[in-house]
Amino acid sequence: MKRELPLFLTAVIGLFMLLSFFVPHHLASVPANYLQQCAVIVVAFGYVLGGANALRVNLEGVAKRQLDWPYKLVLVVALVATVVVGLVDGRRWQDAGTTSMFLYNQLYSPMQATMFALLAFFIASAAFRAFRVRTVEAGLLAAAALIVMLGRVPVGDAITGWLPEPVRMSALQEWIMNVPQNAAKRAILMGAAMGVMATGLRVILGIERSYLGGTD
């Protein structure tokens, strides 16, 4: 019953949410609205759980003096300090000038942006070391990539500006995006939609149970 009842609940709620899409009557729309409100609140608790779990795992690492434990201590101190500061700052914690906003603007924001910026270097390195054209299909991929990369920025037209307009890089790039790329992306979109619908049906029918976790 530890698995069957939650599965039954998923099926009932899933079917009800599907029904509420088609039935505008308040007997369907009010409970559906309530369920959406429940989902918003439970997801928020999920974020808190994620943070709490990060704290637990790293505290354990510090206590057991695991590899890199001084850095785990930095993580734990940063986490606890951010939470304490945020709670002390109160309901207006996001106002300009609060300590919480200092932590967000001068620590979180630049570090997150920089983590992503590292990818620019790796994509360049991978382009040289890993992008191999060994088949006709890979050649097509490479050709499309080169045209789009150069055509989307001013350098493409700077190189091909002497050609008639319909065959300049930017025009070719726009044609690729509007015709062949669009057709394939639409096919992928439609295929994925059918996949999502099938998966949804599997979840509602209880065939898909991996989200429950556990072994019992």
Next chain:
Amino acid sequence: MNMSQEFGVWVAALLTLFIFSFLYKDNPLYKFAEHLFVGVSAGYYIVLNFWTVVVPNLYDPLVRTFTGRDPMSGEAVAQAGGPFAASLGDYRGWLLLPGILGVLLFSRMIPRIEWLSRWSLAVIIGTYVGIKTTGFAQADLVAQVQGSLVPLWTGAWGSSLNAILFTVGLITSLLFFFYSREHKGTLGVLARTGIVFLMVSFGAGYGYTVMARLSLLIGRFQFLLEDWLGIR
């Protein structure tokens, strides 16, 4: 050069350089910044969800319902019908249920009682299955099929050729994903044609991804040059 005098900008710039130092090799400065980032992120997510969802969507309505007073101003609040007289958007005492489900999620941290969290997951999964299935069906299937039903002859040779090519590309790409039959004979030819369009689309995607990644680097350099060093 007019370097910034603000302490916060220097902190941000130094942390930026600590992370960029990884490009030379992994080092203690990068590791420090990485762990600091994870700690601050996790703490920030906790605080954000507490003040933007748990308090306004759960705590405040429950306080109003069961004490009859607004938790911010302390003024009396009229609540006709009682604590469980819900209406659209005003669920009063019924919000105890998502509160309990939210707390039950934490049972995942204790192996002996982690099965309790399945109730919370059941509500989330059931709700999102309903929302996502209808959303995908309407916008990604029905509307896309509708958008594909365009006239093949538009009156001009150029756009007609594009329309035909688009339709051929769409059908052959869809056929490539049909795995119920082996890709031999006519189906094989059509599927291989579909691969051509798919490869072009992956190449275009790669080109756009390169643009995205480089933009992020440009953004960081703009910060270092303008906000920190005061150049430009």
Next chain:
Amino acid sequence: MSLTALERLDRRWIFLAVGLLVLGPLLRPLGLPLGTSAPVRQFHDTIAGIPDGSLVLVSCDFDPGGKPELVPMTKTALRQLWEKRCRLVITCLWVGGPGLVGETLESVADEFRAKGRPLEYGKDYVYLGFKAGYEAVMVLMGKGIAGAYPQDQRGNLVSTLPLMRNVRDYSSFVLLVSISAGYPGTKEWVQQVNLRFGLPMVSGCTAVSAPEYYPYLQSGQLSGLLGGMAGAAEYEKIRGEKGTATQGMDAQSLAHAFIALCIVAGNLVQWRKRRAAQS
């Protein structure tokens, strides 16, 4: 440089080359001419076509990871909307984004105040802030914005704000401007709101997401699309602005050319190596 040397090239030389090619044009702009593309013109024209003073929903679903691409287009869109005296309701569905979105919003509002047009919070614009829940928030707002957002970003009760007295649900808005870095974002707004609630939409997105949204543009579900920093720069050009996106395009150009060269060079090296092994 010999074949063997190229093959064994330490990747840190490539990193250095990328760094210098991006840094150079930022210090010494090349002034390469920028064109404009149809999806960007459609984005601009859709906003230009709404009546002045309309209520517009702007959902800024991004975090600092999308800042260089999305903040410039957000600023330009806000300027265009406020020049039309539109009243804005702004949301953010990305957990890392609310601070950045608030800062972006206030920086543009301050520009208008400095030019003598006092934009009043609560009357001209309301920033509702972040709400967890992804698509559930979008559908929840369909039955009442205040149901999803009882308070705004500053902790004010939404019912006390003058602008929000005219806002019930999506039917109160003439347009949705979605500035999106991924999930949740434009795709989810199209799926849950555009057709279901009949709200026209335009989108500005990261370059990674842009190819995926072209089918929505072609089918009419999106009325305009800005893709990445290039899209933001083109939008700035149409508006006659020279923001950070435009300033970054020279660096983008050189870096793209370098990456194209890397692809070609990498394959040439491998091809010559294979030929040498065969002979």
